[in-house]
Amino acid sequence: MNQDINFLIPSVPQSPKWWRNIVMYQIYPRSFKDSNGDGIGDLQGIIDSLDYLNGSSNSLGIGAIWLSPVYPSPMFDHGYDVSDYRNIDPSFGTLTIFNRLIEAAHQHSIRVIMDLVANHTSDQHPWFIKSRASRNNSLRDWYVWRDPAPDGGPPNNWLSYFGGSAWTLDKTTNQYYLHKFAPQQPDLNNWNPKVNQALVDIMHFWLKRGVDGFRMDVVDRLLFDPTFKDAPCNLAYKKNVDPQVKKFDFSKTYYQPEVHQIIAVFRRVLDLYDAVGIGEVEARSIDFIQRFYDHGRGVQLPFDFLLLKTPWEAKKIGAHLKMYEKKLPRSSWPMYVLGNHDKERLADRIGKHNLKLAALMLLTLHGTPMMYYGDEIGLASMPLSKDKWQDAYTKNTKSDWTRDYSRGPMQWNSSKYVGFSTHVPWLPPNEFKNEQNVQEQEKGPNSILHLYKSLIKLRNNHRSLSEGTFELIYDGSEGVIGYLRSFRTEKMLILLNFTSTIKQLRLKHKGLLGTVIMRTHTHNNPQDLVCTIHLKPKEGCILKLEKN
Ligand code: GLC
Ligand code: CA
Numbered sequence: 001m002n003q004d005i006n007f008l009i010p011s012v013p014q015s016p017k018w019w020r021n022i023v024m025y026q027i028y029p030r031s032f033k034d035s036n037g038d039g040i041g042d043l044q045g046i047i048d049s050l051d052y053l054n055g056s057s058n059s060l061g062i063g064a065i066w067l068s069p070v071y072p073s074p075m076f077d078h079g080y081d082v083s084d085y086r087n088i089d090p091s092f093g094t095l096t097i098f099n100r101l102i103e104a105a106h107q108h109s110i111r112v113i114m115d116l117v118a119n120h121t122s123d124q125h126p127w128f129i130k131s132r133a134s135r136n137n138s139l140r141d142w143y144v145w146r147d148p149a150p151d152g153g154p155p156n157n158w159l160s161y162f163g164g165s166a167w168t169l170d171k172t173t174n175q176y177y178l179h180k181f182a183p184q185q186p187d188l189n190n191w192n193p194k195v196n197q198a199l200v201d202i203m204h205f206w207l208k209r210g211v212d213g214f215r216m217d218v219v220d221r222l223l224f225d226p227t228f229k230d231a232p233c234n235l236a237y238k239k240n241v242d243p244q245v246k247k248f249d250f251s252k253t254y255y256q257p258e259v260h261q262i263i264a265v266f267r268r269v270l271d272l273y274d275a276v277g278i279g280e281v282e283a284r285s286i287d288f289i290q291r292f293y294d295h296g297r298g299v300q301l302p303f304d305f306l307l308l309k310t311p312w313e314a315k316k317i318g319a320h321l322k323m324y325e326k327k328l329p330r331s332s333w334p335m336y337v338l339g340n341h342d343k344e345r346l347a348d349r350i351g352k353h354n355l356k357l358a359a360l361m362l363l364t365l366h367g368t369p370m371m372y373y374g375d376e377i378g379l380a381s382m383p384l385s386k387d388k389w390q391d392a393y394t395k396n397t398k399s400d401w402t403r404d405y406s407r408g409p410m411q412w413n414s415s416k417y418v419g420f421s422t423h424v425p426w427l428p429p430n431e432f433k434n435e436q437n438v439q440e441q442e443k444g445p446n447s448i449l450h451l452y453k454s455l456i457k458l459r460n461n462h463r464s465l466s467e468g469t470f471e472l473i474y475d476g477s478e479g480v481i482g483y484l485r486s487f488r489t490e491k492m493l494i495l496l497n498f499t500s501t502i503k504q505l506r507l508k509h510k511g512l513l514g515t516v517i518m519r520t521h522t523h524n525n526p527q528d529l530v531c532t533i534h535l536k537p538k539e540g541c542i543l544k545l546e547k548n
Contacts, residue, residue, distance in 0.1 A: 024368060
């Protein structure tokens, strides 16, 4: 069968920059919903859950889902080790089910974003199998091969992000291959235009099937220093102190400015389909993240991971927002995120008592919010002894934290396997499953889930919140962050009390008075116009401003 035929898949009506005014939601497919009782989430499970995400008055109101990789994979890094870019792993389903997912998602007005893993493949990918077979084959320079150092060791001191050397010796040809991540994830040689072209072809393959964009894995690290010089010593390194602080720095396998040329090629492909590119850019500074907009030639939405890394303190968050907005290139659009499959669960990081405030902030900021599945029910990590860890990155290290903690099964109800599966799930539910589940929270008007639904509905119905401008009014120095979102004459004032005390604020802003339309702590009807407002500890609220 010719897999490149054009499928007649309905698409969501296009609007310019559609990715600006919707709420996006990351699904870790292994953990969302299992349809066939093998304990592993799958595509059919996602299809079965679409009503929860969008399409009815009781849905969350999500406009796009990003699926972590669903391609065939030995699952060493749970899909981030791809062995075939043009198919679906049998544990997730088939291409036919994938086509059905696109069709059903679009019917629910949900766009589908896939993960593009362009830095490396699995060591089981046919490209690598061929590349490693001999020194002279046509795919040899699709990967990065080097002779051993004179002492037989690795060609230089580069380190892998997953620990140890970034080089592994392959006995077949007695050369080392480069892997920024695990040895099972050999790096593609993205300096080779044939590799770039192969990735472009893969993008066409999925975009033709109706996919609406890609989240681009480690997009800032697609290259390496082609001189292969040693990396400098890391000055912060001290022997036997902190295993996370490595002896050499990562500059040689990190950002190379030529990466923008590759991203620009990807962007041209995306533009042919009005598709979106979301960039996983490891945050070093605001300037660094914002480089990836590249004057409209880069990805439309580089993640702001700095917000996620900022301690949950009003002063620090306020300062970050102020700076980010100030430096944002004109016509660029932020993408804010508070959690993902590599980072600590939001509930673990900031504590249960802050979750409503975080929801209100994420869903009223200027930019496209990317939610992480389960955050809408306040999902916290599960107890998991080290012998049960599955994450390749952490299970062989001295780390006392594993990414598994953030990848637990979605908790749909309080049954034994939380409505995720009829079988023991690949990771256990958490100990709070009686409260942290969809069914329970749908009953309670004061639940986190209820707040998420109301906030998303409000955002989807008010252009000031989804597309409006942003003006910081309170910068957090007094414990309260406040900002104004405006679109034409519609103005919303958002106030977030990060402190544990009651805050009283005067509301006169440029002659406008406010009507409280939503509060995190009391879900009552809109109140009358108010001049002052009392915010409870950790309370956030939204006011619609009107002329006095
Ligand atoms: C990205 C992914 C992470 C993966 C790594 C290697 O950082 O988010 O989960 O382990 O790339 O592919
Ligand atoms: Ca399954």
